[in-house]
Amino acid sequence: MTTKTIVLVHGALTGASVWRHVCATLQADGHEVIAPALPLRTLDGDIAYLRRFLETLPGPLVVAGHSYAGSVISAPDALTPAVRALVFVAAFQQDAGETAGELNGKFPGSLLGPGNLLFRDYPGGQEAYLRPEVFAPAYAADVEPAEARVLAAAQRPFDPTALSQRFDRPAAWRTLPSWAVIATADRSIPTETQRWMAGRAGSAVTEVDASHAVPLSRPDVVAQAIAESTKDVTAPCSG
DSSP: OOOOEEEEEOOSBSOGGGGHHHHHHHHHTTOEEEOOOOOOSOHHHHHHHHHHHHTTSOSOEEEEEETTHHHHHHSGGGOOTTEEEEEEESOOOOOTTOOHHHHHTSSSOOOOSGGGEEEEEETTEEEEEEOHHHHHHHHOTTSOHHHHHHHHHTOBOBOGGGGGOOOOSOOGGGTSOEEEEEETTOTTTTHHHHHHHHHHHTOEEEEESOOTTHHHHOHHHHHHHHHHHTTTOOSOOOO
């Protein structure tokens, strides 16, 4: 029997704990799961970080990305030959020559504009946070208000320059099978953008009435889509 590992990669503004309910559901069903933490400083840096992390894991692997992490897992240099499937959860499906910022502006509806962000200096640049009063409507409208306040207080900030950076080689989803969970009440990455990206990639699509925080608000749906992606991952790993 082939042992598969599911790698859950968080995006900007939240850390690996955004996957906690999804992780618990998958583990209860017998899956091996691990959730690394990205630096969130540059796209190239996050790509290199994930690649080195994946190199420490035996295969085969299924890699899921939420939000900005979709850009990271789209980059072929982020992945190892052990990766057999990709799952995009309210996530960017970026291609060569594109930026996440361009994709986010392709259709209207995002609340992630500069006016809703706070910027703070860090050694080497500036990092961005959502304004606390905007966090729930922009990111977590269907999460319990008390939890949304905690998420707003415990944000994982990102360097906004990462959203203007590109990779040069064709996206990994062009050669790997992919799944997409589309959040139809998303005010961070517009739903129409998610649909357009998933359609272009030929991803198997699950739509759910949820905010951008869909791993927290609908972990059952997200876990089911990820579990579905593992079903045909049976061949032995060669690299």
